[in-house]
Structure formats: structure tokens, C-alpha cells
Amino acid sequence: MTSHPVLPEPIYVTRPLIPAWASIEPALRAVFESGTLTNMGPWHQRLEQQLQERLGHGHLSLWNNGTNALLGMLSQFDLSGEVVVTPFTFPATVHAIATLGLTPVFADVRDDDLTLSAESVKERVTEQTSAVLGTHVYGNFCDTVGLAKVASEGSRERPIRVLYDGAHIFGRKAPVFEDATEIGDATILSFHATKLYHTVEGGAIVTPDADQHRRFRTARNFGILGEEHNTGVGLNGKMSEVHAAVGTVVLDHLDQELQRRADLAARYTERLRDIEGIRILSGDGTFHQYMTIRVDGRIRPGGRDVLRQRLLDHNVVSRKYFFPLCSDIDVYRDLPSARGLDVAERAAQECLVLPLYGDLPASVVDYICDLVDDFAGE
Numbered sequence: 429m430t431s432h433p434v435l436p437e438p439i440y441v442t443r444p445l446i447p448a449w450a451s452i453e454p455a456l457r458a459v460f461e462s463g464t465l466t467n468m469g470p471w472h473q474r475l476e477q478q479l480q481e482r483l484g485h486g487h488l489s490l491w492n493n494g495t496n497a498l499l500g501m502l503s504q505f506d507l508s509g510e511v512v513v514t515p516f517t518f519p520a521t522v523h524a525i526a527t528l529g530l531t532p533v534f535a536d537v538r539d540d541d542l543t544l545s546a547e548s549v550k551e552r553v554t555e556q557t558s559a560v561l562g563t564h565v566y567g568n569f570c571d572t573v574g575l576a577k578v579a580s581e582g583s584r585e586r587p588i589r590v591l592y593d594g595a596h597i598f599g600r601k602a603p604v605f606e607d608a609t610e611i612g613d614a615t616i617l618s619f620h621a622t623k624l625y626h627t628v629e630g631g632a633i634v635t636p637d638a639d640q641h642r643r644f645r646t647a648r649n650f651g652i653l654g655e656e657h658n659t660g661v662g663l664n665g666k667m668s669e670v671h672a673a674v675g676t677v678v679l680d681h682l683d684q685e686l687q688r689r690a691d692l693a694a695r696y697t698e699r700l701r702d703i704e705g706i707r708i709l710s711g712d713g714t715f716h717q718y719m720t721i722r723v724d725g726r727i728r729p730g731g732r733d734v735l736r737q738r739l740l741d742h743n744v745v746s747r748k749y750f751f752p753l754c755s756d757i758d759v760y761r762d763l764p765s766a767r768g769l770d771v772a773e774r775a776a777q778e779c780l781v782l783p784l785y786g787d788l789p790a791s792v793v794d795y796i797c798d799l800v801d802d803f804a805g806e
């Protein structure tokens with residue numbers, strides 16, 4: 429093992445895109461001087477419009493975080509019984525289903541991109557199924573055509589909705605959606621500070637259906653349609669003017685951040701792509717939210733955890749993501765569907781997210797690649 433000097437400061441897996449204070453300050457000053465701090469004020473409206481312009485397809489409503497967007501999305505379809513969902517996702521996806529009194533039913537993922545397998549979904553659809561909820565992973569879209577087909581064949585009684593957690597998907601070049609099928613019946617986005625594009629806390633729901641879009645907008649504001657007219661169940665899903673103003677400034681810097689990350693990701697790829705037992709899972713080259721590798725446990729049993737510790741010993745903080753699987757969370761692990769998820773279980777033992785953010789020095793990427801190289805050469 430070659431010895432490498434330990435980095436003087438920890439390098440974390442990501443750092444929020446924080447524009448210079450000189451560009452944030454005037455926006456925040458304008459918010460506070462306006463006296464309007466929330467309730468879908470001018471910054472909220474403007475940001476919603478700007479994000480809409482990057483979409484390509486669908487109608488976008490801005491929400492105050494991805495989790496409320498998930499709850500808002502699921503609550504505005506006539507769902508009951510079971511929702512077939514991926515275990516390879518962040519807990520919020522599955523918790524939103526359970527919070528609404530629906531039963532999560534786990535299906536396995538595909539080995540090549542770790543998104544929900546239409547074949548496995550088909551096996552788990554029953555008469556009780558009212559929706560399928562897939563998560564786009566590391567910039568890889570789910571098999572949207574395959575899932576739509578399974579849903580359409582699923583039940584004669586009522587439509588099975590096809591919904592997506594696209595929390596990470598806004599971190600790509602415009603357009604975000606190349607066709608409406610990629611949206612399904614609806615897709616949520618997260619604009620949390622750890623995401624490539626962020627509003628500190630924030631989210632959105634996108635749908636191709638104009639009526640459904642109106643329902644989401646109403647649900648975002650307690651179900652209020654007019655001063656004296658409340659239509660039904662709703663949440664407080666509104667984004668504040670402070671968050672919308674920060675999000676507007678961050679949006680101005682997004683393309684520059686994307687370019688920097690693309691350059692760093694290319695540098696990683698160049699160094700790591702030919703290493704035996706290491707596979708790069710970073711999507712289609714237009715998406716740079718994450719730099720994820722997979723360490724083949726058949727070639728190196730326990731290898732991912734050994735590599736992670738090696739990096740940590742050198743002050744490089746990588747992340748097991750998604751880990752643990754949602755089907756291993758205490759409240760879900762006794763569900764019958766929590767078993768037999770072989771592909772997802774292996775992926776959860778093998779995936780490792782490496783540091784990637786615009787300000788990451790190229791020399792640190794080289795340093796991390798040296799550590800991975802040494803690990804693989806042992």
C-alpha cells in the first residue's frame with residue numbers, strides 16, 4: 429500500500445452551491461424591504477416561472493421541500509390500498525406512502541441502473557395496487573415506458589398511477605424531461621441544499637396534466653381556492669420568499685456549476701473506468717449530481733466498506749447511498765415484500781458516492797483516484 433499524506437481538512441461528499449454574498453445580499457434585501465415574506469409572493473412566482481422554462485415538458489408547482497411535495501402528490505390522486513415502491517431510495521419516498529395510510533409494497537431494482545424493475549413490479553401488482561412509485565437514481569431515469577405498460581395492464585377496475593420521485597433529477601442540463609412519458613402521472617423534485625440545484629429547502633411537483641396541476645397548486649395552500657372557498661384536503665407546501673430569492677440567485681449559477689462538475693466527473697471517469705471490480709454509475713454524462721461507483725463484492729468481499737474506511741482515514745468522507753435499503757428500516761422490514769430484493773440488497777452493499785461539487789479542486793479528485801487505485805491494486 430502506497431502511503432499518501434492525510435488531507436489537512438475533511439473533504440465531504442458534497443457542498444452546497446453558494447453564490448457570492450454580493451449576489452445574494454441584494455435579493456434578500458429586496459425581500460425584506462418588500463414586506464412580503466411568503467404566501468406565493470413575487471419571488472415565488474418568478475422562480476416558478478424560471479424553473480418551468482427549464483423543464484421541457486410538464487407543469488411545475490413550487491413546494492417548500494421534496495417531502496411535502498411527495499405528500500402533496502400522493503394525496504391528490506385517488507389512491508388506496510397498496511403502492512409498489514423501490515427499496516433503493518431515500519426514506520422520505522416510502523414514509524410519504526405510509527404517512528398517508530397506504531401500504532408500501534417493495535419491488536426489486538434493475539442491476540444496470542438500480543431503478544425499479546418493471547418485471548419485479550409486475551409480480552407485485554395486486555387488485556389492491558393503486559400506484560407505482562419509482563425513484564430516478566444517480567441521474568438514470570426509471571424505465572418509464574416499461575412501468576407505464578405494467579401499470580396499464582395492472583387492473584381493470586381503476587387506473588394504476590405511475591409516479592416518480594425525481595428528487596435528484598433537476599441536476600442536469602435543460603431540458604429536464606425530454607418527453608412527457610418521463611414524468612408519468614406526476615414527478616416530485618427536491619431543492620434541498622444537498623442537491624445540485626437548491627433553494628436551501630424546497631421542492632416541486634411536475635405533471636403533464638393541467639387539471640392535476642391545478643389540484644397540486646390548491647393542495648399546496650391548504651386546499652384554499654378563494655377567500656371563501658376551500659376545496660378539500662391540503663397542506664402548507666408554500667415556499668417562502670426568502671427561499672425563493674436564494675433559489676433565484678442559485679439558478680443564475682447553475683449552468684456554471686454543471687460545467688465544473690462535468691469536468692471533474694470526466695476526470696474521475698478517466699481514472700476509474702478501467703479498474704477491475706469498480707463500475708461507474710454516474711448516469712448518462714449529462715447528470716452530475718453524484719459521482720457514484722460500485723465496488724464488486726464478488727471480486728472483493730466487503731470491499732466497499734474497506735474502501736470507504738480507507739478514504740475516511742485520509743479525510744475523504746464518501747457516502748453509502750442509498751443505505752440502508754428502505755426495506756431494512758425497522759417499520760418496514762417485517763412486510764412480506766421486504767424479502768427477495770436480491771439486486772437491491774447487493775447494490776446497497778456495493779455503492780459508494782465520492783465527493784463531487786463545483787469548488788472541489790481537481791488535485792483532490794486525483795488524490796481520491798490514487799487512493800481508489802491503490803485499494804484496487806492490493
Ligand SMILES: Cc1ncc(COP(=O)(O)O)c(C=O)c1O
Nearest residue numbers: 493494495518520595618619620
Ligand atoms: C430520493 C429522495 N426523495 C425525497 C427526498 C426528500 O426531499 P427533501 O429533503 O427536499 O424533503 C430526498 C432528499 O434527500 C431524496 O434524496
